[in-house]
Amino acid sequence: MDGDVVSPRERYRAQVQAEIKQHAWQQIATTGVSALSLKAIAKHLGMSGPALYRYFASRDDLITALIRDAYRSLADAVREAYGSGADIAALAHVVRAWALSDPHRYLLIYGTPVPGYQAPADTVAMSQEIMSVLIAAYRTADIPSPETPFAAHLDSHRHWSPDPTVPAAVLRQAMTFWTRLHGVLSLELAGHFTGMDIDVALLYADEVDSLRQ
Amino acid sequence: MDGDVVSPRERYRAQVQAEIKQHAWQQIATTGVSALSLKAIAKHLGMSGPALYRYFASRDDLITALIRDAYRSLADAVREAYGSGADIAALAHVVRAWALSDPHRYLLIYGTPVPGYQAPADTVAMSQEIMSVLIAAYRTADIPSPETPFAAHLDSHRHWSPDPTVPAAVLRQAMTFWTRLHGVLSLELAGHFTGMDIDVALLYADEVDSLRQ
DNA sequence: TCGCAATGGTGATAGCCTCTAACTCCAGTT
DNA sequence: AACTGGAGTTAGAGGCTATCACCATTGCGA
Numbered sequence: 474m475d476g477d478v479v480s481p482r483e484r485y486r487a488q489v490q491a492e493i494k495q496h497a498w499q500q501i502a503t504t505g506v507s508a509l510s511l512k513a514i515a516k517h518l519g520m521s522g523p524a525l526y527r528y529f530a531s532r533d534d535l536i537t538a539l540i541r542d543a544y545r546s547l548a549d550a551v552r553e554a555y556g557s558g559a560d561i562a563a564l565a566h567v568v569r570a571w572a573l574s575d576p577h578r579y580l581l582i583y584g585t586p587v588p589g590y591q592a593p594a595d596t597v598a599m600s601q602e603i604m605s606v607l608i609a610a611y612r613t614a615d616i617p618s619p620e621t622p623f624a625a626h627l628d629s630h631r632h633w634s635p636d637p638t639v640p641a642a643v644l645r646q647a648m649t650f651w652t653r654l655h656g657v658l659s660l661e662l663a664g665h666f667t668g669m670d671i672d673v674a675l676l677y678a679d680e681v682d683s684l685r686q
Numbered sequence: 687m688d689g690d691v692v693s694p695r696e697r698y699r700a701q702v703q704a705e706i707k708q709h710a711w712q713q714i715a716t717t718g719v720s721a722l723s724l725k726a727i728a729k730h731l732g733m734s735g736p737a738l739y740r741y742f743a744s745r746d747d748l749i750t751a752l753i754r755d756a757y758r759s760l761a762d763a764v765r766e767a768y769g770s771g772a773d774i775a776a777l778a779h780v781v782r783a784w785a786l787s788d789p790h791r792y793l794l795i796y797g798t799p800v801p802g803y804q805a806p807a808d809t810v811a812m813s814q815e816i817m818s819v820l821i822a823a824y825r826t827a828d829i830p831s832p833e834t835p836f837a838a839h840l841d842s843h844r845h846w847s848p849d850p851t852v853p854a855a856v857l858r859q860a861m862t863f864w865t866r867l868h869g870v871l872s873l874e875l876a877g878h879f880t881g882m883d884i885d886v887a888l889l890y891a892d893e894v895d896s897l898r899q
Numbered sequence: 900t901c902g903c904a905a906t907g908g909t910g911a912t913a914g915c916c917t918c919t920a921a922c923t924c925c926a927g928t929t
Numbered sequence: 930a931a932c933t934g935g936a937g938t939t940a941g942a943g944g945c946t947a948t949c950a951c952c953a954t955t956g957c958g959a
Contacts, residue, residue, distance in 0.1 A: 480956085482905090482955075485907095486906090486907095504801045505801040507720050507800065507801065510945070510946095511945085511946070511947090512946080520907090521908080521910080522909095522945095522946090523908085523909080523946095523947075523949090524907070526947070527906080532946065583872075583878070584797060584798035585718070585797035585798040586876050586877060588717045588720065597881060622888055623888040623892040626885055626888045627884065630884050632883065633882040633883070633884075645892070648889065651869075651873070652869035652870045652873060652893065653865070653869050653893075655872070655873060656864075656867070656869025656872075659872055660865060660868060663796065665813075668846070669843075669845075670843055670846070671846075672836075672843070675836040676861065678835065678836065679836040679837075679862075680862075680865065682834070683862075694926085695927075695934095695935070695936095723915090723916070723917095724916085724917070725915085725916065733937070734937080734938065736919080736937085736938080736939090737936070737938080739917090739919085740937080744917080744918075745918090
């Protein structure tokens with residue numbers, strides 16, 4: 474229980490950090506990450522610019538924290554859905570709902586990376602956590618998968634896989650889940666379908682359907 | 687012939703504009719578009735900051751010109767390849783080669799859009815031009831395509847299609863070409879496969895193969 | 900209870916950036 | 930030869946990130 478004891482100072486600090494992140498999300502949701510302004514956040518919080526640097530060492534530091542939270546949120550959503558019995562198709566729709574609920578949050582993770590940004594080991598782990606769920610879902614689903622050249626390649630390049638006993642064909646399926654759905658989602662969120670007047674949900678459903686092979 | 691007569695002033699202007707764009711591309715290739723600095727470009731050209739505004743009304747204006755050029759380049763590459771007999775698979779590899787030759791150029795078009803940016807009608811037309819080539823390629827390829835719900839939807843939502851007589855199943859195929867390949871490409875260019883030590887070319891090839899249905 | 904170190908806040912400032920305004924100057928036109 | 934419009938300049942407003950020196954407050958141990 475000793476670990477749970479936090480001083481009032483630390484509690485306050487954590488809360489202010491949370492408030493900063495909340496305002497940051499709000500700002501990102503409307504203007505995107507590129508226009509994220511620490512000064513504007515500070516103003517909204519009623520304090521003056523440099524005070525923010527007590528809580529986040531730099532703009533990149535804040536963004537890193539946001540990325541971490543976004544990954545955590547997505548990983549939780551996927552894991553929870555799988556925990557309550559979601560299959561591949563259901564997981565796909567959980568991912569889409571998560572992305573549409575806050576497009577800029579999705580783009581923060583999977584969009585164009587900021588120039589010099591280095592992902593902390595931490596986010597890589599969460600990315601693998603998501604992959605693990607997909608792999609587990611595919612394993613129990615037992616969907617037949619052809620032996621493609623890429624699957625053969627994965628057989629000897631699987632150090633990113635959580636479990637060495639999983640068939641390479643399943644790894645390929647999980648990877649394809651990722652790339653195909655991201656293909657539709659990222660184009661949709663970037664607005665590349667606007668003006669075409671098409672129902673992206675149907676396109677997405679088609680791709681989800683294509684994952685049963 | 688009168689239309690080709692340009693004053694020396696105009697020639698000079700066009701050349702400086704080209705030089706500015708060239709330096710802009712150089713800068714984008716290393717730092718990405720978000721760090722594009724007009725002042726830095728001007729410095730490289732040996733002139734002082736505000737002089738650039740004679741040639742591009744604003745930073746967004748310059749970026750728009752770059753986007754236009756990027757679209758033009760991709761559309762040309764795809765059309766030329768198709769003109770010299772490239773089939774669907776060959777077109778897919780032309781697109782990948784184009785993307786890898788300058789990742790930031792691809793991301794400028796298909797990556798996270800800048801907040802307030804509005805695509806000019808011009809780029810929409812070029813996007814459609816690319817789509818037209820894909821549609822033509824699929825039409826001559828005559829690859830069997832299932833009648834999916836999305837294809838049925840496209841049958842009545844095809845105003846973006848260049849030709850009203852093309853079967854909706856073909857429209858769906860062209861769209862799938864786009865989303866699947868973009869899924870792999872954008873994740874690759876954003877660096878989401880680094881650390882996994884996988885051969886993305888094989889993953890891409892698998893997806894290209896999946897397009898024959 | 901008192902004193903003190905750590906923490907949170909401030910304004911000033913440096914150094915970037917975009918973009919505007921006023922001004923000079925010269926090439927090309929008339 | 931005179932004129933005009935475009936190209937360039939410097940100065941400067943206003944935005945940003947980030948650092949610094951300094952003040953205020955808090956909460957802890959002696």
